[in-house]
Amino acid sequence: LTNRINDVYRCRDTDQREQAMTRSVLISGAGIAGPSLAYWLLRYGYAVTVVEQAPGPRHGGAAVDFRGDQLALLTRMGVLDDIRANQTGMGEQVVVDATGRRQATFPAFLFSGDVEIDRGDLARILYKHSTGAEYVFGDRVTALTQRADAVEVEFAHGGRREFDLVVGADGLHSGVRRLAFGPAERFRTDLGYHTAAFTVPNTFGIDHSGLIYNEPNRYVSVSSARNQADAIVSLLFHAEDLHYDRHDPAALRRVVTEHFAGVGWRTPELLAALPAATDLYVDSLSQIRLDAWSVGRVVLLGDAAWCAGPGGNGTGHAMLGAYVLAGELAAAGGDHRVAFARYERELRPAIEKSQKFAAGAGRYLAPPTERKIRRRDRTYRFLNSRPLSGLLRRLASRNADTGALTDYPDPEAGFRVGSGDSPDPLARR
Ligand SMILES: Cc1cc2nc3c(=O)[nH]c(=O)nc-3n(C[C@H](O)[C@H](O)[C@H](O)COP(=O)(O)OP(=O)(O)OC[C@H]3O[C@@H](n4cnc5c(N)ncnc54)[C@H](O)[C@@H]3O)c2cc1C
Numbered sequence: 001l002t003n004r005i006n007d008v009y010r011c012r013d014t015d016q017r018e019q020a021m022t023r024s025v026l027i028s029g030a031g032i033a034g035p036s037l038a039y040w041l042l043r044y045g046y047a048v049t050v051v052e053q054a055p056g057p058r059h060g061g062a063a064v065d066f067r068g069d070q071l072a073l074l075t076r077m078g079v080l081d082d083i084r085a086n087q088t089g090m091g092e093q094v095v096v097d098a099t100g101r102r103q104a105t106f107p108a109f110l111f112s113g114d115v116e117i118d119r120g121d122l123a124r125i126l127y128k129h130s131t132g133a134e135y136v137f138g139d140r141v142t143a144l145t146q147r148a149d150a151v152e153v154e155f156a157h158g159g160r161r162e163f164d165l166v167v168g169a170d171g172l173h174s175g176v177r178r179l180a181f182g183p184a185e186r187f188r189t190d191l192g193y194h195t196a197a198f199t200v201p202n203t204f205g206i207d208h209s210g211l212i213y214n215e216p217n218r219y220v221s222v223s224s225a226r227n228q229a230d231a232i233v234s235l236l237f238h239a240e241d242l243h244y245d246r247h248d249p250a251a252l253r254r255v256v257t258e259h260f261a262g263v264g265w266r267t268p269e270l271l272a273a274l275p276a277a278t279d280l281y282v283d284s285l286s287q288i289r290l291d292a293w294s295v296g297r298v299v300l301l302g303d304a305a306w307c308a309g310p311g312g313n314g315t316g317h318a319m320l321g322a323y324v325l326a327g328e329l330a331a332a333g334g335d336h337r338v339a340f341a342r343y344e345r346e347l348r349p350a351i352e353k354s355q356k357f358a359a360g361a362g363r364y365l366a367p368p369t370e371r372k373i374r375r376r377d378r379t380y381r382f383l384n385s386r387p388l389s390g391l392l393r394r395l396a397s398r399n400a401d402t403g404a405l406t407d408y409p410d411p412e413a414g415f416r417v418g419s420g421d422s423p424d425p426l427a428r429r
Pocket residue numbers: 028029030031032033034051052053054058059060061062063119139140141169170171172173174175176195196197281301302303304309310314315318
C-alpha cells in the first residue's frame with residue numbers, strides 16, 4: 001500500500017513538474033527589458049513572442065550609461081562592441097548661467113559612465129540582437145486568464161492565444177501589471193517631477209559635450225548627439241498632481257511649453273524647435289514597489305516591476321533582470337515557481353538600493369531655490385578638484401555596483417528547456 005501511495009505521489013509530482021515546464025513565453029513591451037529577455041530566452045531554446053503597443057520599436061529618449069560591473073553583462077550578452085560602436089563618446093557637461101558663463105563642470109564619468117549610448121540606439125541594437133523572436137507591433141494584451149498549465153491571453157487586435165508564461169516588460173505604465181496585479185495607484189509613488197526628452201538641430205556648437213542650465217525646480221540640458229548635426233534635449237521640472245495624456249503629442253508639447261515658459265538662457269530656442277521634434281518623450285518620475293514581482297505564471301521585469309527614476313539604473317537593471325530571469329528559468333529546468341522566487345531574491349537588494357538613491361534625483365537635478373542650485377554647483381567644483389575626483393568617481397559608480405554576475409547554464413552546451421537535461425538547480429550554488 002505504501003508503495004502504491006508513493007507511486008501516486010510520484011506521478012502527481014511529475015505531473016506538476018511537467019505542468020510547470022516552460023516552453024513558450026509572451027513578453028509585453030519591446031523597450032529595453034523585453035528584447036533583452038527575448039535574447040536570453042531564445043538562447044535557452046524557448047519560443048518567444050514580444051507584443052509592443054507602439055507601431056514599431058520606440059527609438060526616443062535621452063542617453064543611458066553603463067559602468068563598472070555592468071560591462072561584464074554587456075560582454076556576456078555580446079552587445080558591448082555594438083554599443084561601443086554607437087556610443088555617444090560624451091565628454092564633460094558644463095553648467096552655465098543665463099548668459100552662458102560656466103558655473104561648474106560635471107565630469108564625463110558622472111553622467112556618462114564607462115560607456116554611454118542614446119536610448120534609441122540601444123533599443124535598436126537589442127531589437128536586432130533578439131532576431132528569432134516573433135515581434136507583434138501595434139497590439140497589446142487586454143485580458144489574462146491563468147490556468148494550472150498555461151495562461152490564456154487576449155489581444156486587442158490579435159485574438160486569443162496561450163503561453164506557458166507571460167512577462168510584463170511594458171514599463172512604468174505596464175498593462176500586464178494592471179491586469180495581473182491591480183491598478184497602478186497601488187504600487188506607484190510619484191516623486192513630484194516630470195521629465196521630457198527630444199531631439200533638436202545642434203545649433204549650440206557642442207561636440208561630445210553638454211550644457212546644463214537651472215532655474216529653481218527646472219533643469220535644462222542639451223547634449224550633442226552621436227550624429228553631430230543633432231542635439232538631445234533633456235528637461236526636468238517639478239509639478240505635483242500634473243496629469244496629461246502620454247499618447248497625445250500635442251498635449252505633451254503643451255505641458256513642456258507651459259512649464260518652461262519664461263525660463264532663461266536658450267530655452268526659448270528649444271521650445272521653438274519642439275513642434276518639429278518627432279521623438280518627444282514625457283513622463284513622470286515615479287517609483288514602482290510591489291511585494292512580489294510574480295503571480296502564478298505572470299512575472300514583471302524592468303520598470304514595470306521596480307521603476308526607480310533617473311540615477312536609479314533603470315536600463316542596467318532591466319538588462320540584468322532579463323539575464324537573471326532567463327538564467328533562473330534555465331537553471332530550474334523551466335520550473336517557473338522555483339525560477340521566479342530565485343529571480344526576485346537575487347535582484348531585490350540592488351533594486352532597493354537604487355530606488356533609495358533615485359528618490360532624490362529630482363531635487364539634485366532641479367534644486368528648488370537659487371541658493372540650493374549655487375550650493376550644488378559649489379559642491380561639484382569642490383568634489384571635482386584634483387584631490388577629490390577619485391572619491392567622486394567612486395560615489396558615482398557605487399550605485400551601479402551589482403557585484404559579480406551569477407553563472408547560469410551555458411546555452412552553447414546544448415541545454416534545452418523541458419528536456420530533463422537541466423543541471424540540478426539546487427546543486428548550483
Ligand atoms: C520612447 C522612450 C523614451 C524614454 N526616454 C527616457 C529618458 O529620456 N529618460 C529616462 O530616464 N527614461 C526614459 N525611458 C525609460 C527607460 O527606457 C526605462 O526606464 C529603462 O530603460 C527600463 O526599460 P524597460 O524596458 O523596463 O521600460 P521601457 O524602456 O519604458 O519600455 C517599455 C515598453 O513597453 C511598451 N508598452 C507600454 N505599455 C504597453 C502595453 N500595454 N502593451 C505592450 N507594450 C507596452 C512601451 O511602448 C515601451 O516600448 C524611455 C522609455 C521609452 C519607451
